[in-house]
Amino acid sequence: MSTAPDLLFRTLADPTRRAIFERLCREGEQTVGALTAQSGVSQPAVSKHLGALKQAGLVRDRHEGRQTHYSAQPGALNPLVDWTSQMAGFWQNRLDALDDLLKRMDQ
Amino acid sequence: MSTAPDLLFRTLADPTRRAIFERLCREGEQTVGALTAQSGVSQPAVSKHLGALKQAGLVRDRHEGRQTHYSAQPGALNPLVDWTSQMAGFWQNRLDALDDLLKRMDQ
DNA sequence: TTAATCCATAACCTGATAGTTATGGATTTC
DNA sequence: GAAATCCATAACTATCAGGTTATGGATTAA
Numbered sequence: 001m002s003t004a005p006d007l008l009f010r011t012l013a014d015p016t017r018r019a020i021f022e023r024l025c026r027e028g029e030q031t032v033g034a035l036t037a038q039s040g041v042s043q044p045a046v047s048k049h050l051g052a053l054k055q056a057g058l059v060r061d062r063h064e065g066r067q068t069h070y071s072a073q074p075g076a077l078n079p080l081v082d083w084t085s086q087m088a089g090f091w092q093n094r095l096d097a098l099d100d101l102l103k104r105m106d107q
Numbered sequence: 108m109s110t111a112p113d114l115l116f117r118t119l120a121d122p123t124r125r126a127i128f129e130r131l132c133r134e135g136e137q138t139v140g141a142l143t144a145q146s147g148v149s150q151p152a153v154s155k156h157l158g159a160l161k162q163a164g165l166v167r168d169r170h171e172g173r174q175t176h177y178s179a180q181p182g183a184l185n186p187l188v189d190w191t192s193q194m195a196g197f198w199q200n201r202l203d204a205l206d207d208l209l210k211r212m213d214q
Numbered sequence: 215t216t217a218a219t220c221c222a223t224a225a226c227c228t229g230a231t232a233g234t235t236a237t238g239g240a241t242t243t244c
Numbered sequence: 245g246a247a248a249t250c251c252a253t254a255a256c257t258a259t260c261a262g263g264t265t266a267t268g269g270a271t272t273a274a
Contacts, residue, residue: 005125006122006125009116009119009120009125010120012116012120013116013117013119013120014231014232015113016232017232018112018113018116021194022194025194025197025198026197028201031250031251032250032251032252033249033250033251036251041232041233041234042233042234042235043250043251043252044233044234044235044236044251044252044253044254045232045233045234046251047251047252047253048231048232048233048252048253049232051252065240065241065242065250066239066240066241066242066249066250066251067241067249067250067251068250068251068252072194072198074195074198077191077194077195080187080191081188081191084184084187084188084191087128087129087132087179087184088181088184090132090133091132091179091181094135121261121262123262124262138220138221139220139221139222140219140220140221143221148262148263148264149263149264149265150220150221150222151221151222151223151224151263151264151265151266152262152263152264153221154221154222154223155222155223155261155262155263156262158222172220172270172271172272173219173220173221173269173270173271173272174219174220174221174271175220175221175222215274216273216274217272217273217274218271218272218273218274219270219271219272219273220269220270220271220272221268221269221270221271222267222268222269222270223266223267223268223269224265224266224267224268225264225265225266225267226263226264226265226266227262227263227264227265228261228262228263228264229260229261229262229263230259230260230261230262231258231259231260231261232257232258232259232260233256233257233258233259234255234256234257234258235254235255235256235257236253236254236255236256237252237253237254237255238251238252238253238254239250239251239252239253240249240250240251240252241248241249241250241251242247242248242249242250243246243247243248243249244245244246244247244248
């Protein structure tokens with residue numbers, strides 16, 4: 001089940017891809033052309049990144065005539081949030097255990 | 108300053124490296140040998156991963172005789188938490204804006 | 215002192231991937 | 245219908261990163 005964060009981390013690791021996702025989060029739905037215009041890479045590169053983002057469930061696409069609109073998919077980041085809080089939780093648990101141990105030694 | 112999540116995402120994108128970090132979070136401080144024993148890769152590979160994790164601020168090392176103990180560094184995940192909540196925040200803002208717009212149209 | 219253990223670094227190999235150009239299908243515009 | 249626009253896919257290239265083996269320095273054990 002820990003396979004969910006894996007795809008998310010891999011997908012968001014690339015800077016230009018993450019920049020595209022960030023822009024969709026900030027400004028909402030965008031066409032491929034609009035995203036390409038300020039991405040610094042070619043249109044096919046953007047299309048590939050969008051494909052990767054879509055496969056990771058981070059974006060949705062909507063076809064309208066000859067253009068495709070992409071939008072960030074809310075909730076797709078949830079496994080990431082879960083993972084981080086889980087890691088923080090483990091750390092907290094060990095702190096608590098240490099605390100207990102010290103208390104027992106103190107008596 | 109948005110360079111902080113970049114290193115974190117890149118560092119955590121690799122599965123075996125993330126597994127090492129997870130184990131340090133779950134079980135606390137470990138020697139390189141212990142980490143190697145269940146990593147499925149060679150000791151030099153583990154050392155390199157630990158170096159990457161250290162450079163990202165995700166782990167600390169402590170030398171004791173001829174062995175090195177590594178431990179997860181709490182708080183190193185904070186930029187990740189910030190980034191995700193920021194993305195979620197953007198999305199929420201746009202929802203609010205849409206809500207406002209609909210309310211204004213309704214009148 | 216010698217031998218063995220632990221770890222880090224170097225050197226090298228290989229596969230994955232992000233980038234490119236070329237192309238074509240679908241749609242709109244003239 | 246013809247031309248132009250938008251986007252996706254194919255094919256190729258080059259870079260990078262994760263893996264390996266080899267090695268050596270530092271420390272502990274015999």
